[in-house]
Each structure stands twice: as C-alpha cells, then as structure tokens.
Amino acid sequence: MDRSRAFPSLPAGVQLAQLESLKVEIPAQALAALAEALDQIAKGRAVDLQGVPPEVATREAAALLNLPHPRLLQLLDDGAIASRMANGRRRVQVVDLVAYRQAAQAEASSAAMDELTGESERLNLGY
Known part of the structure; x- marks a missing residue:
C-alpha cells in the first residue's frame, strides 16, 4: 500500500x-x-509492530511468505526471487520478498477479476 x-x-x-x-x-x-x-x-483491530532485518535465511523467508520451504527454494532456483550466498547459505532480501508477495497478490487479483468478467459475460449480465 x-x-x-x-x-x-x-x-x-x-x-x-x-x-x-x-x-x-x-x-x-x-x-x-x-x-x-x-x-x-x-477500528478495534490488533496491531503488531516488529523490526525486520534487511535479509533473512531461507526458512525465515518461507515463513514470511507462508510457503513451504521447498517451494521457496524452487522460486529461488527459478530466479523468481533473488538471493545471495553468504557463508555457504542462501540469504534473501526482505524487500525482494515483499516485492514478490505484492506481485503474486496483484496477479491473483487480476486472475480473479478476469474470471469474474468471463462469468459475467457467460451469464450475459451486461456489466
């Protein structure tokens, strides 16, 4: 936002x-x-404010994206999310995780909108 x-x-x-x-x-x-x-x-909602380090290990990255660790590793291998090696371990920039999450959410929203538009046309709703 x-x-x-x-x-x-x-x-x-x-x-x-x-x-x-x-x-x-x-x-x-x-x-x-x-x-x-x-x-x-x-608005009566709970708020949690925490500092986030600039980069995290892959397990932390998977947790931040709510993904299984093997799926995150696949995304890193495919280059969908950038990473670097440090002391023999992968590190992921938090800004790259946020960018990936925002892009994935935008893609999901667009796909849902396309599906609704198609359904509207199929039902001849005229929207």
Missing part, C-alpha cells in the same frame, strides 16, 4: 520535542506507518 496516498495530509516528517534535552525526529515513512497502526487500533 502506498502510505502517502492513504494518508495524504501527513507532512514529510515530524519532530517531537519533550523538554529541551530530548528530540525525536520521525521520518515520513515511520509517521505513515504509525498513522496506519493508529487507524487499525481505532
């Missing part, structure tokens, strides 16, 4: 000051994430 579109009124960044000894600068991305979390809390 493009947070700048979801929260267009957010400034580029905010600086919080408490007393003169403590100043905290909040980057725009963090501010947008915080606004999104607060929005979810206001």
Whole structure:
C-alpha cells in the first residue's frame, strides 16, 4: 500500500520535542506507518509492530511468505526471487520478498477479476 496516498495530509516528517534535552525526529515513512497502526487500533483491530532485518535465511523467508520451504527454494532456483550466498547459505532480501508477495497478490487479483468478467459475460449480465 502506498502510505502517502492513504494518508495524504501527513507532512514529510515530524519532530517531537519533550523538554529541551530530548528530540525525536520521525521520518515520513515511520509517521505513515504509525498513522496506519493508529487507524487499525481505532477500528478495534490488533496491531503488531516488529523490526525486520534487511535479509533473512531461507526458512525465515518461507515463513514470511507462508510457503513451504521447498517451494521457496524452487522460486529461488527459478530466479523468481533473488538471493545471495553468504557463508555457504542462501540469504534473501526482505524487500525482494515483499516485492514478490505484492506481485503474486496483484496477479491473483487480476486472475480473479478476469474470471469474474468471463462469468459475467457467460451469464450475459451486461456489466
């Protein structure tokens, strides 16, 4: 989700000051994430905020994508997701996992829309 579109009124960044000894600068991305979390809390939903390392091992990558480990290894072998070797083990950038997940979701949405369109035409619904 493009947070700048979801929260267009957010400034580029905010600086919080408490007393003169403590100043905290909040980057725009963090501010947008915080606004999104607060929005979810206001809707009564649970929110879990965790830091994510820039790259992970393949088992962690599989867990993040909710895929079986062998399926993730196949995606890495096929080049669908980039990886690198470090000390004899594969490492995967989290940004590559996020990009893959977004592309897979977009493809699934498009396929579902195509199926609905085909069904609508088959039933002559005229949409």
